[in-house]
Structures are given as structure tokens and as C-alpha cells.
Amino acid sequence: GQSLEQPSEVTAVEGAIVQINCTYQTSGFYGLSWYQQHDGGAPTFLSYNALDGLEETGRFSSFLSRSDSYGYLLLQELQMKDSASYFCAVRRYNQGGKLIFGQGTELSVKP
Amino acid sequence: NAGVTQTPKFQVLKTGQSMTLQCAQDMNHEYMSWYRQDPGMGLRLIHYSVGAGITDQGEVPNGYNVSRSTTEDFPLRLLSAAPSQTSVYFCASSYETASSYEQYFGPGTRLTVT
Numbered sequence: 001g002q003s004l005e006q007p008s009e010v011t012a013v014e015g016a017i018v019q020i021n022c023t024y025q026t027s028g029f030y031g032l033s034w035y036q037q038h039d040g041g042a043p044t045f046l047s048y049n050a051l052d053g054l055e056e057t058g059r060f061s062s063f064l065s066r067s068d069s070y071g072y073l074l075l076q077e078l079q080m081k082d083s084a085s086y087f088c089a090v091r092r093y094n095q096g097g098k099l100i101f102g103q104g105t106e107l108s109v110k111p
Numbered sequence: 112n113a114g115v116t117q118t119p120k121f122q123v124l125k126t127g128q129s130m131t132l133q134c135a136q137d138m139n140h141e142y143m144s145w146y147r148q149d150p151g152m153g154l155r156l157i158h159y160s161v162g163a164g165i166t167d168q169g170e171v172p173n174g175y176n177v178s179r180s181t182t183e184d185f186p187l188r189l190l191s192a193a194p195s196q197t198s199v200y201f202c203a204s205s206y207e208t209a210s211s212y213e214q215y216f217g218p219g220t221r222l223t224v225t
Contacts, residue, residue, distance in 0.1 A: 030212065031211075031212060033212065033214070035214075040148075040199060040219075041218070041219070042201065042216040042217060042218050042219060043154065043201070043214075043216050044216070045213045045214060045215070048210075048211045048212055048213065050210050050211065087153055087154065091212060098144070098156055098159050098167070098169060099144065099156070099205070099212070099214060100156060100170070101146075101153045101154040101155075101156075102153055103152060103153035104152075104153045
């Protein structure tokens with residue numbers, strides 16, 4: 001079963017900052033990834049944390065703490081187009097590097 | 112580059128029929144994967160390949176077969192379709208560097224089994 005947990009829904013207003021958390025119950029993985037998916041379309045890559053700490057890409061940042069089994073995606077200056085589903089994913093050492101996804105967080109950005 | 116392409120975009124099957132979902136990538140990526148996504152759910156890994164001639168099972172492999180005869184192609188075969196296989200199927204290819212692992216997804220195949 002899934003060993004990655006995310007909130008199912010998050011709502012925020014335009015211009016605000018939102019944090020989407022991902023907790024996991026797996027050890028020995030290469031890194032934590034984040035993907036965005038609009039309305040059932042193709043998921044697109046946002047970020048990858050191989051090491052602990054913060055990775056920043058424009059308005060999006062991602063954080064990983066292996067000691068806390070925890071990561072998050074931070075979205076700043078929210079825009080309406082950021083309304084989408086966000087998935088965290090891990091590649092486990094003992095499963096040939098397969099990418100396993102969480103169930104996703106649906107973000108709704110309100111005006 | 113076309114990226115990852117999938118055909119068909121939509122398909123309706125009757126229970127018991129078989130078919131092959133096609134997936135191709137032109138980025139020379141080693142890794143390819145098939146996922147299914149059910150309404151309101153995440154992406155569940157069906158099968159996975161780390162290179163031509165090498166495949167492995169994912170989380171939900173039952174009822175599906177794959178082969179990887181070339182780097183470019185990774186077809187998914189439904190052996191005997193069942194209504195439980197109604198889903199959206201995504202193919203993906205990926206590459207790895209020392210500091211990153213990025214997966215590219217195709218547009219998906221929307222399959223309905225009646």
C-alpha cells in the first residue's frame with residue numbers, strides 16, 4: 001500500500017503562500033519528487049530533493065528532512081493557474097529505483 | 112522532440128477483449144514506466160523498465176504484460192479486459208543525473224471497459 005501521506009485538499013487565496021506536506025514511512029530512498037497535474041492531464045515535474053534541505057525554483061520550493069521522514073512543497077505568490085493536484089513521490093533503493101506516488105493534494109486557489 | 116507519445120487517446124473495450132496500449136519516447140531515456148490513475152487517486156505503478164530487455168513489476172501488475180524490445184517503445188498489453196481496468200493510463204520515461212531524477216509523462220489513454 002501507499003507509504004506516502006499528503007492532505008487530500010488544500011484551499012488558499014490568490015497571492016498567498018501555501019505549504020503541502022508529505023510524510024513517508026519508507027527508508028532507503030534516493031530522493032523525494034513533486035509533480036503537478038491539471039484536470040487529469042499529464043503530470044509534470046516540479047522538483048527533486050536528493051539531499052536534505054531546501055530547493056528553490058522560482059515561486060516553488062521543496063524541502064526534505066530524512067531524519068523527520070518529511071518533506072513539503074511551498075508555493076508562493078499563488079496564482080489561479082496553480083489550482084491543480086500535487087503529488088509527492090519517492091524512489092526506493094530496494095525496489096529498483098521505481099517511482100512511487102502519494103495520493104495527491106488538490107489545491108484550490110480562490111480569488 | 113515529440114517527447115512521450117501514447118496511442119490511442121481513448122478506447123472502449125468489452126469485458127474479455129485484449130488490446131495493446133502503445134508508448135514511445137524519443138529522448139533516449141533508459142527508464143520507462145506505466146501507471147494507472149483512477150478518479151481522485153494517485154498514480155499507481157503497473158510495470159517498469161530500466162532498459163531494453165529488462166522489465167519489472169510495480170504495485171498493480173495483475174492483468175497486464177509489458178515488453179521492452181527497444182529503448183524507444185514500451186507497450187502495455189491488457190490480456191483479458193475487466194471493468195476494474197477502467198482507468199486513465201499514463202506512460203512515462205525518465206532519466207537520472209547525480210542530483211536529479213525527472214520523469215516525463217505522455218498525455219494518457221482513457222480506457223473504459225464495459
